[in-house]
Amino acid sequence: MKTVWSKILVMSVALTQVFGLNPLGAAATVALVVPERDPLDYRAARIRLAGHTEPGNQVFVNGKPVKVYPTGAFVDLCSLEVGANTIIIEASSTVGAASTSLRVHRLPPLQSTPGDVLAIEDALMLPEQDLDLLPGDLLEVRFKGTPGGQAFFSVGEAMERIRMTETPARSDGDLRGIYTGVHRLRPSDQLSRQPIRFHLEVPGLGEMEKSSQSLLSVQSLRWPRTGEVISPDAYLAAGLGDGRLGGALLGIVPLGTRLELTGRVGDLYRVQLSPVKSAWIAKEAIKPMPLGSPPPRSLVGSATLQGNHRRDTYMVPLEVRLPYTLEPMMEPPRLVLDLYGATSNLTWITQHLSAEMIQRVSWEQVEDGRLRFRFDLKEPPVWGYSASYEGDSNRLVVTVRRPPTLATPPASPLQGLTLALDAGHGGTNRGALGSLGTLEKEVNLHITKRLASLLQARGGKPILTRQADESLDNAQRVLDAIDADADFFVSIHANSVGLSVDAARSRGTSTYYRHEPFRALSLSLYRSLLQLGLAPYGNIGSFNAAVLKRPDIP
Numbered sequence: 435m436k437t438v439w440s441k442i443l444v445m446s447v448a449l450t451q452v453f454g455l456n457p458l459g460a461a462a463t464v465a466l467v468v469p470e471r472d473p474l475d476y477r478a479a480r481i482r483l484a485g486h487t488e489p490g491n492q493v494f495v496n497g498k499p500v501k502v503y504p505t506g507a508f509v510d511l512c513s514l515e516v517g518a519n520t521i522i523i524e525a526s527s528t529v530g531a532a533s534t535s536l537r538v539h540r541l542p543p544l545q546s547t548p549g550d551v552l553a554i555e556d557a558l559m560l561p562e563q564d565l566d567l568l569p570g571d572l573l574e575v576r577f578k579g580t581p582g583g584q585a586f587f588s589v590g591e592a593m594e595r596i597r598m599t600e601t602p603a604r605s606d607g608d609l610r611g612i613y614t615g616v617h618r619l620r621p622s623d624q625l626s627r628q629p630i631r632f633h634l635e636v637p638g639l640g641e642m643e644k645s646s647q648s649l650l651s652v653q654s655l656r657w658p659r660t661g662e663v664i665s666p667d668a669y670l671a672a673g674l675g676d677g678r679l680g681g682a683l684l685g686i687v688p689l690g691t692r693l694e695l696t697g698r699v700g701d702l703y704r705v706q707l708s709p710v711k712s713a714w715i716a717k718e719a720i721k722p723m724p725l726g727s728p729p730p731r732s733l734v735g736s737a738t739l740q741g742n743h744r745r746d747t748y749m750v751p752l753e754v755r756l757p758y759t760l761e762p763m764m765e766p767p768r769l770v771l772d773l774y775g776a777t778s779n780l781t782w783i784t785q786h787l788s789a790e791m792i793q794r795v796s797w798e799q800v801e802d803g804r805l806r807f808r809f810d811l812k813e814p815p816v817w818g819y820s821a822s823y824e825g826d827s828n829r830l831v832v833t834v835r836r837p838p839t840l841a842t843p844p845a846s847p848l849q850g851l852t853l854a855l856d857a858g859h860g861g862t863n864r865g866a867l868g869s870l871g872t873l874e875k876e877v878n879l880h881i882t883k884r885l886a887s888l889l890q891a892r893g894g895k896p897i898l899t900r901q902a903d904e905s906l907d908n909a910q911r912v913l914d915a916i917d918a919d920a921d922f923f924v925s926i927h928a929n930s931v932g933l934s935v936d937a938a939r940s941r942g943t944s945t946y947y948r949h950e951p952f953r954a955l956s957l958s959l960y961r962s963l964l965q966l967g968l969a970p971y972g973n974i975g976s977f978n979a980a981v982l983k984r985p986d987i988p
């Protein structure tokens with residue numbers, strides 16, 4: 435008997451803790467939604483908390499009251515000590531209370547290596563990734579270790595004891611003991627998959643050596659090599675980039691495009707576009723061709739300009755699929771196409787009177803292996819443009835869309851327009867998480883369906899990239915809209931802030947675009963959103979999201 439009663443007693447204590455039951459039966463509950471992991475390893479000094487309780491309750495984080503919204507959602511930015519932290523979150527109503535907790539282990543900020551300990555640390559070591567470089571490339575290395583020493587690096591047998599320099603600390607807070615070294619690779623520096631060996635000598639402490647995890651190869655006979663694009667949504671990045679959106683978009687490269695590869699950093703190949711211009715592409719997007727395959731080169735002998743009621747096209751037959759960049763200029767409106775690996779042999783350019791948007795085309799051999807076409811366009815608005823290869827052919831087609839004809843009053847200007855609406859995320863891609871546990875993918879779909887019915891009521895033809903909770907490839911969403919010949923593409927999102935950002939201070943609406951000709955549209959949407967009384971967050975340009983990479987559609 436006694437055991438049963440003690441169990442009931444334990445249970446009632448547990449219930450009181452979780453649900454805040456009190457003698458009158460009223461309850462307060464508290465749920466922490468963000469962060470999702472407990473325990474959590476974390477670096478920053480403050481962490482964002484988000485969760486919910488019953489509307490009207492008070493919430494305390496480690497005893498301090500925090501902001502509770504009318505829905506019962508609460509947010510806080512909680513300070514952390516270095517090491518173990520237990521954060522207690524309590525909710526209380528007039529009659530009940532409940533609590534939950536979160537364990538966060540805050541990793542210590544990077545500190546200078548003590549001057550009395552001989553050490554070469556793994557932190558901040560460069561290179562971080564395996565490198566395939568060529569003579570002429572600059573090798574940059576770095577390590578963090580005991581300050582006040584003399585450092586050298588060696589690689590294989592070719593590079594011996596190259597002097598490194600300790601970066602002078604400019605203020606007390608700066609890290610000390612950061613040693614850097616550079617070496618312009620020479621033709622004799624040939625080696626395969628060797629670590630960088632760092633060597634440090636500190637007076638009074640002795641000397642030590644440590645090798646990098648990453649490996650360096652310099653193999654002149656393995657590069658350049660030709661690779662072929664095997665991914666349908668491959669793109670060239672201007673640099674190595676960092677962060678979730680990758681390097682800045684330089685251009686799209688269609689399937690089957692041949693590229694000259696001249697090295698590798700981690701998971702990216704370096705692409706040599708011209709003697710002085712290189713770019714980067716994901717290794718997984720490329721199938722290297724056998725050594726000795728011809729580099730991507732083509733003579734360009736003819737071109738044809740023509741138009742129809744939807745678009746103008748400029749066709750350039752090539753011998754192989756070459757990489758290119760297509761950049762818009764605003765005033766006067768024009769497009770600049772740079773074809774890499776191309777040499778002009780242009781002796782015949784046919785121009786049909788059916789072209790309307792492209793008013794004039796001129797070409798220039800800018801440098802060896804870079805042929806430039808300049809397209810002078812009719813006044814804005816530019817309603818989408820693109821360059822791609824036609825079918826399975828090597829015929830490059832530059833397309834400039836004509837703006838849709840807008841209905842005149844009293845008809846709605848939306849009459850007859852096809853509007854592609856994309857509810858961001860979906861399926862396994864949940865998107866952001868709200869304080870009430872709401873999923874962004876659901877909010878987006880709800881808003882998108884509502885918008886579709888409003889647009890339809892005004893004569894527009896909305897098409898949705900997804901109607902339900904399904905996983906969709908981001909690049910494919912846009913391709914579907916382009917295939918449907920949509921006049922607009924809008925992707926709808928409900929953003930969240932990072933884990934170290936104060937959610938109570940972050941608010942507002944924002945619009946996004948990637949390509950400059952669509953700035954005016956993005957800005958106009960933004961202004962309209964602000965007129966609804968929403969707080970301003972900004973109109974974001976050069977945004978590298980997958981759904982904005984293609985300039986085919988505004």
Ligand SMILES: [Zn+2]
Nearest residue numbers: 858865927928
């Ligand atoms: Zn989103």
